[in-house]
Amino acid sequence: MGDWSxxxxxxxxxxxxxxxxxxxxxxxxxxxxGRAAPGGPSVAVFGAGPAGLTTAHELAERGxxxxxxxxxxxxxxxxxxxxxxxxxxxxxGFRSFFGFYHNLPDTLRRIPFPGNAHGVWDNLVRLDAAMxxxxxxxxxxxxxxxxxxxxxxxxxxxxxxxxxxxxFETLFRLPPLEAIFAAERLAVYVSSCDERKLGQWxxxxxxxxxRLDNSSAEYNRFLGDGFIRELVATxxxxxxxxxxxWVGEQYVWSLLNLDNDxxxxxxDRVLNGPTTEAWLTPWVDYLRSIGVTxxxxxxxxxLDNDGAHITGATVVDGAGNRGAVEADHYVCAIPLDKITAxxxxxxxxxxxxxxxxxxxxxxxxxxxxxxxxxxxEIAVGHVGYNDSPWxxxxxxxxxxxxxxxxxxxxxxxxxxxxxxxxxxDEPGMFDRRTAKQCAPDEIAxxxxxxxxxxLDHDGEVKxxxxxxxxxxxxxxxxxxxxxxxxxxxxxxxxxxxxxxxxPDAHTAVDNLFLAGDWIKTPMNVACMEGANExxxxxxxAVVHAxxxxxxxxxxxxxxxxxxxxxxxxxxxELFHAAQPNMFDVIDRRYPLx
Numbered sequence: 202m203g204d205w206s207x208x209x210x211x212x213x214x215x216x217x218x219x220x221x222x223x224x225x226x227x228x229x230x231x232x233x234x235g236r237a238a239p240g241g242p243s244v245a246v247f248g249a250g251p252a253g254l255t256t257a258h259e260l261a262e263r264g265x266x267x268x269x270x271x272x273x274x275x276x277x278x279x280x281x282x283x284x285x286x287x288x289x290x291x292x293x294g295f296r297s298f299f300g301f302y303h304n305l306p307d308t309l310r311r312i313p314f315p316g317n318a319h320g321v322w323d324n325l326v327r328l329d330a331a332m333x334x335x336x337x338x339x340x341x342x343x344x345x346x347x348x349x350x351x352x353x354x355x356x357x358x359x360x361x362x363x364x365x366x367x368x369f370e371t372l373f374r375l376p377p378l379e380a381i382f383a384a385e386r387l388a389v390y391v392s393s394c395d396e397r398k399l400g401q402w403x404x405x406x407x408x409x410x411x412r413l414d415n416s417s418a419e420y421n422r423f424l425g426d427g428f429i430r431e432l433v434a435t436x437x438x439x440x441x442x443x444x445x446x447w448v449g450e451q452y453v454w455s456l457l458n459l460d461n462d463x464x465x466x467x468x469d470r471v472l473n474g475p476t477t478e479a480w481l482t483p484w485v486d487y488l489r490s491i492g493v494t495x496x497x498x499x500x501x502x503x504l505d506n507d508g509a510h511i512t513g514a515t516v517v518d519g520a521g522n523r524g525a526v527e528a529d530h531y532v533c534a535i536p537l538d539k540i541t542a543x544x545x546x547x548x549x550x551x552x553x554x555x556x557x558x559x560x561x562x563x564x565x566x567x568x569x570x571x572x573x574x575x576x577x578e579i580a581v582g583h584v585g586y587n588d589s590p591w592x593x594x595x596x597x598x599x600x601x602x603x604x605x606x607x608x609x610x611x612x613x614x615x616x617x618x619x620x621x622x623x624x625x626d627e628p629g630m631f632d633r634r635t636a637k638q639c640a641p642d643e644i645a646x647x648x649x650x651x652x653x654x655x656l657d658h659d660g661e662v663k664x665x666x667x668x669x670x671x672x673x674x675x676x677x678x679x680x681x682x683x684x685x686x687x688x689x690x691x692x693x694x695x696x697x698x699x700x701x702x703x704p705d706a707h708t709a710v711d712n713l714f715l716a717g718d719w720i721k722t723p724m725n726v727a728c729m730e731g732a733n734e735x736x737x738x739x740x741x742a743v744v745h746a747x748x749x750x751x752x753x754x755x756x757x758x759x760x761x762x763x764x765x766x767x768x769x770x771x772x773x774e775l776f777h778a779a780q781p782n783m784f785d786v787i788d789r790r791y792p793l794x
Contacts, residue, residue, distance in 0.1 A: 267488075268494045329345055334587060403697065407441070501515075510710065541558060548713075552710055567621065573668045579618075592627075693718060714742050738754075
């Protein structure tokens with residue numbers, strides 16, 4: 202494999218090679234003002250991630266003159282592809298489009314793509330399995346069977362044998378009382394009324410709700426982070442029980458093919474190419490075609506107000522040059538960890554809810570890609586590394602791509618193994634330092650070793666050092682290996698009690714609106730569906746504020762199981778009487794008052 206440091210792609214190299222990203226940055230022209238076009242009310246959208254682009258999409262289709270600003274040179278935010286200096290496509294992390302997503306797929310269908318009857322939506326490819334891998338034990342491959350027929354076998358014969366063995370290992374290692382308690386916890390959540398979910402489970406962590414700290418390792422494998430990371434970018438110790446329970450419930454209904462956005466695409470989908478090529482470039486092209494103007498490389502630095510109204514904004518480019526923005530309406534669709542810098546004391550005085558945003562928490566979930574010269578047989582879906590102290594998850598992306606990976610770079614790459622590092626404060630398995638203490642090449646080496654330890658056992662070798670062509674870590678990570686380590690793309694983690702601190706899309710400032718997966722959304726958790734909902738909510742609030750008479754912006758509600766509704770009615774009475782849920786017997790939890 203050679204010198205790990207030689208495979209390192211630095212932030213400086215990345216910036217020099219930004220033009221490789223399918224020419225996205227070059228295709229976007231700068232406009233001199235926030236007023237993009239005559240005719241409709243003008244809207245300045247700050248942030249060109251999925252939330253900001255969704256806002257622009259909905260408003261432009263309703264006749265608003267929209268200008269999108271972003272500090273980066275290309276659109277897409279965390280969703281954008283990140284190309285290496287020699288043209289290999291990487292990502293911030295892998296993308297999942299679950300079957301219970303409905304609003305984002307609707308947007309995808311409305312983005313034209315050459316040769317596709319349903320636009321970018323046709324670029325989604327179903328996953329037929331997911332794997333939960335462990336160290337010194339058989340790996341469990343979970344088939345995702347519905348709807349039939351499968352597009353390919355969900356597992357190899359060896360994976361089937363390993364999965365049966367893994368099932369028996371769990372059966373014999375999980376104490377019977379813990380198995381009963383796990384079933385009770387799940388029954389408690391799904392039968393809880395909305396008031397209890399927000400008034401009780403939203404105020405404690407999943408670790409507390411499921412009693413992970415006082416349970417066996419096997420119980421933690423079943424209800425802990427190993428499975429949770431397959432569903433959502435968060436951790437059980439600092440995420441609310443309601444957020445994890447909610448997305449877990451949605452995933453179960455999706456597995457059963459209940460209310461899926463599928464049309465044969467299954468309950469989990471990925472794109473058939475790098476995100477920028479398969480989704481973002483067509484999206485930007487479409488938005489430009491309907492009048493949206495882009496001013497990229499322009500960072501929002503200030504919002505001016507007169508005590509009730511935003512009177513203008515200031516943007517700054519990479520050279521420090523300042524520019525004035527004037528519009529009728531202003532939408533902040535910038536990430537959670539950046540929004541507080543532009544919320545002045547004057548704005549917070551107008552709307553105190555803006556001040557509570559500072560209480561919301563974000564965490565590092567950093568993407569790293571390993572470019573391989575062979576296509577290993579790992580899984581036709583996502584892999585959760587259950588015993589990884591760094592909280593690893595991955596997917597072999599290129600197996601789903603329409604364009605062969607050998608058409609990128611020097612032609613030798615056959616697979617892109619894209620992983621996410623979710624835990625940065627725990628010692629590694631081999632290098633006993635935390636990820637925050639390691640240099641980039643040390644992070645890559647330890648991540649590679651942890652994946653091999655999970656995948657290579659019982660004489661079967663999935664990954665070899667010889668197949669490693671190169672690697673790339675998210676350029677948002679800077680100062681690695683030094684006390685100045687920082688990460689520029691932290692993600693909202695739905696900390697306990699955060700629902701009360703999350704703002705709505707509309708604010709008390711009559712022409713200021715917020716968009717993102719960190720505002721109050723039906724999806725609740727940080728993901729692309731939540732970002733899309735946040736963008737729709739902001740667009741809908743602008744439409745309402747403008748009094749335009751234009752069509753409202755629809756949002757598809759989340760699925761609820763009709764069979765649980767009678768139980769929720771009973772639980773509502775119990776909750777208002779300050780009593781535990783009817784199934785809460787082993788470890789009774791009373792509502793906080």
